Amino acid sequence: MPVTPPPQWWPPPSPSAAAAQSSASPDENLPVRYDPCALSPRRYRAFATRAIAKGDTVVTEHALAAIILKSQYHNQKGCAFCLASLPSSSSSYVMCAECSNVYYCSTKCREQHAGTHTLTCAESTDSSDPTRAFHDASASHDPIALAAECLAAALANSGGGGQQASQLSNLQPWQPWPDVSAQRANTKKRRRRAAERLWDALEESYASLRFALNYAKNVPLAALPEDARTFACAVLACEANAIPVLSRATSSASASANDTTVAKAKAMGIPDSARRARALVALAERKNNDDRTVGTCCVEAMAVFPTIGRASHSCVPNVQLEAHAGAAPGQPPYAALVALRDIVEGEELTLNYSTIAGSDAESRQADVRSRFFRCANDDGGGDMNHPMWTCTCARCAFDAFGVEAEAAVDIPFALALQEEARYADSEAVLDAWLAVHRGSSKPRDTLIAEHALGVCKLLQGLWDDAHSTWRDASKRYPDHVNPNIDKQLRKDVAFSYWLQSGDSSEQLPYRRVPVPIQPGSLAPPDVFCTIRPALTSEECTRIIDLAEARAAQGNGWTTARHYSVPTTDLPLDSIPEALSIFNAAMKRSINAMLLEQFPQLVNGRTRVAVHDAFVVRYDEHRNALPEHTDESEVSLTIALNDAAVGGGTYFPSTASTVPFDGTVVRPDVGHVVSFAGGTTRHAGEPVSRGVRYIIAAFLYFSKNLV
Numbered sequence: 001m002p003v004t005p006p007p008q009w010w011p012p013p014s015p016s017a018a019a020a021q022s023s024a025s026p027d028e029n030l031p032v033r034y035d036p037c038a039l040s041p042r043r044y045r046a047f048a049t050r051a052i053a054k055g056d057t058v059v060t061e062h063a064l065a066a067i068i069l070k071s072q073y074h075n076q077k078g079c080a081f082c083l084a085s086l087p088s089s090s091s092s093y094v095m096c097a098e099c100s101n102v103y104y105c106s107t108k109c110r111e112q113h114a115g116t117h118t119l120t121c122a123e124s125t126d127s128s129d130p131t132r133a134f135h136d137a138s139a140s141h142d143p144i145a146l147a148a149e150c151l152a153a154a155l156a157n158s159g160g161g162g163q164q165a166s167q168l169s170n171l172q173p174w175q176p177w178p179d180v181s182a183q184r185a186n187t188k189k190r191r192r193r194a195a196e197r198l199w200d201a202l203e204e205s206y207a208s209l210r211f212a213l214n215y216a217k218n219v220p221l222a223a224l225p226e227d228a229r230t231f232a233c234a235v236l237a238c239e240a241n242a243i244p245v246l247s248r249a250t251s252s253a254s255a256s257a258n259d260t261t262v263a264k265a266k267a268m269g270i271p272d273s274a275r276r277a278r279a280l281v282a283l284a285e286r287k288n289n290d291d292r293t294v295g296t297c298c299v300e301a302m303a304v305f306p307t308i309g310r311a312s313h314s315c316v317p318n319v320q321l322e323a324h325a326g327a328a329p330g331q332p333p334y335a336a337l338v339a340l341r342d343i344v345e346g347e348e349l350t351l352n353y354s355t356i357a358g359s360d361a362e363s364r365q366a367d368v369r370s371r372f373f374r375c376a377n378d379d380g381g382g383d384m385n386h387p388m389w390t391c392t393c394a395r396c397a398f399d400a401f402g403v404e405a406e407a408a409v410d411i412p413f414a415l416a417l418q419e420e421a422r423y424a425d426s427e428a429v430l431d432a433w434l435a436v437h438r439g440s441s442k443p444r445d446t447l448i449a450e451h452a453l454g455v456c457k458l459l460q461g462l463w464d465d466a467h468s469t470w471r472d473a474s475k476r477y478p479d480h481v482n483p484n485i486d487k488q489l490r491k492d493v494a495f496s497y498w499l500q501s502g503d504s505s506e507q508l509p510y511r512r513v514p515v516p517i518q519p520g521s522l523a524p525p526d527v528f529c530t531i532r533p534a535l536t537s538e539e540c541t542r543i544i545d546l547a548e549a550r551a552a553q554g555n556g557w558t559t560a561r562h563y564s565v566p567t568t569d570l571p572l573d574s575i576p577e578a579l580s581i582f583n584a585a586m587k588r589s590i591n592a593m594l595l596e597q598f599p600q601l602v603n604g605r606t607r608v609a610v611h612d613a614f615v616v617r618y619d620e621h622r623n624a625l626p627e628h629t630d631e632s633e634v635s636l637t638i639a640l641n642d643a644a645v646g647g648g649t650y651f652p653s654t655a656s657t658v659p660f661d662g663t664v665v666r667p668d669v670g671h672v673v674s675f676a677g678g679t680t681r682h683a684g685e686p687v688s689r690g691v692r693y694i695i696a697a698f699l700y701f702s703k704n705l706v
């Protein structure tokens with residue numbers, strides 16, 4: 001019986017929440033439900049209550065409690081309040097006048113941080129007064145964050161928590177938090193009483209506090225008063241599913257991921273997040289002697305996300321955690337779960353807790369284990385720190401037993417392997433799955449597997465096999481359509497140029513174009529350009545006119561061909577007359593020319609098949625195509641006009657270390673440039689004036705004559 005533990009303490013009692021309302025606020029109709037975990041009574045597993053599309057944000061959630069690790073600002077790296085990087089010159093920042101331990105970029109930040117900071121400020125005269133913490137808790141409307149600080153302060157004052165440790169050995173499970181904001185207390189006595197109630201609540205709520213204390217004992221207790229915040233983190237982390245807020249700026253890839261995050265935050269209307277996100281990045285990039293690193297990331301803070309924190313671990317996750325700094329100064333961090341792939345209703349939502357994505361099962365599991373505090377309330381099944389714990393995901397099963405393991409034979413896992421370019425492994429998993437299900441009563445899943453199998457073959461260079469896998473699959477289920485298979489099979493029919501009537505194999509003379517040697521090879525790539533046009537200039541003009549007319553009557557030019565670059569193009573098979581001009585040219589002369597140009601690729605096959613082809617439009621100063629290789633054996637471009645200045649196919653000489661030192665090929669109208677598209681790096685030059693139109697076609701050699 002599914003239970004949705006209603007977190008009564010959620011949303012937190014926060015009068016300021018409405019004011020701070022943004023789309024980053026928690027969505028109360030979450031597409032997530034919790035079922036109790038069979039292995040562990042206190043644990044839950046999160047499941048999707050409806051289908052979720054890849055890339056969709058499943059849930060965003062403010063941190064219920066967040067603690068920026070003291071070490072992050074104690075070494076003068078960043079402003080303790082807004083996190084901005086601090087300049088190295090001491091005249092440019094201000095310190096806490098009491099303890100001189102924390103640094104701010106401005107007096108304004110210092111003022112805004114004062115309420116929180118007093119709790120841990122070493123010199124604070126009043127730091128032994130727990131009511132102070134409570135006072136600040138109610139002032140900030142962030143009770144749990146401050147409750148954690150109360151705890152920290154209390155522990156510091158009691159000399160390290162030894163007394164609490166024995167008192168807290170029989171704690172109750174999670175309780176709702178008292179509505180702290182309703183307990184605004186303005187007399188010292190009432191403040192103290194309220195603080196005591198808060199403390200009681202804290203004791204009751206953190207059922208595993210004692211394990212945190214045990215943990216803390218191993219980290220010398222004596223160290224705690226100095227680092228009480230970290231200890232509070234440990235407590236929070238143990239029971240309340242704390243999530244480390246990581247800086248993710250250690251590689252350019254993650255820096256750009258961060259930019260995406262920033263862009264998303266902006267799109268969501270989150271003010272000022274860019275500044276804080278960048279500040280976090282900048283902080284992380286500065287020399288960091290913090291030992292709290294996770295992989296190559298640096299832990300900036302620990303935060304508690306009660307909903308998001310329910311997602312369990314899998315090495316084949318379907319959601320990804322994005323941890324964000326607060327949307328604006330003074331706002332708490334928030335996190336988002338984003339779907340890594342399409343998720344069907346009822347599927348468990350899983351995160352990868354590990355940062356070592358590849359590697360073997362044993363190292364991954366050790367890594368996951370190392371991230372969790374031992375929690376004796378868990379039995380062996382649920383406690384990742386338990387020596388008997390093993391991950392039961394498809395990837396770990398595959399690593400241990402290959403496709404012999406039932407758990408390894410899993411479509412999402414096969415798709416994940418494909419994304420990692422492990423095509424042979426993915427194919428093995430799909431073959432094993434299809435051996436059981438092919439022809440079964442699960443047409444939808446079977447066609448997904450068949451499509452994926454075709455893609456694995458195609459990406460291993462088995463083009464004919466790929467296309468025939470799709471053909472056979474669609475024949476097997478005449479009443480069911482897989483959109484991806486269907487789209488390709490339609491193209492296969494559209495580009496069957498050999499079915500056109502008329503003569504074929506006219507000689508089309510060509511020359512080799514000298515281009516530089518590319519990295520990793522000893523000889524320059526084969527690039528050819530025709531000496532006589534393959535299309536007449538009338539045919540080229542007609543194709544342009546047809547394409548523009550098609551764009552005008554349809555939805556305009558499309559930009560979806562490259563997922564990362566907004567190209568402007570139209571699939572040739574969506575413009576019937578242009579398709580037929582192209583098909584006729586393939587049959588007349590291009591087919592024979594390509595067979596002659598690439599004998600080593602042809603390898604006994606007898607004709608050129610078209611995988612896909614487009615009319616591409618490059619507008620002035622727009623639509624340049626960055627360096628890439630194509631999904632093809634051979635690619636060709638046909639110039640359709642010569643009105644543009646600039647533009648052309650660019651072949652680099654190095655992997656972009658020295659820009660613009662390659663060769664640009666700019667053929668005349670109707671001429672064909674051809675090259676081994678799957679292995680030759682190339683780019684589309686920007687156009688500096690006018691508009692450039694080309695046909696770009698992605699081809700493979702085929703032995704099929706039908």
Ligand SMILES: C[S@@+](CC[C@H](N)C(=O)[O-])C[C@H]1O[C@@H](n2cnc3c(N)ncnc32)[C@H](O)[C@@H]1O
Nearest residue numbers: 043044241309310311312313372381382383384
């Ligand atoms: C951040 S919590 C995840 C939320 C957890 N499902 C819950 O509701 O409490 C991490 C804890 O969940 C449990 N857990 C997560 N993934 C697991 C997995 N793949 N196998 C077993 N236990 C897991 C472990 O007890 C782990 O310490």
Ligand SMILES: O=C(O)CCC(=O)C(=O)O
Nearest residue numbers: 637648649683684685696
């Ligand atoms: O613009 C060009 O000439 C190159 C086009 C290209 O590489 C592509 O469309 O994949």
Ligand SMILES: [Fe+2]
Nearest residue numbers: 629630635682
């Ligand atoms: Fe290309």
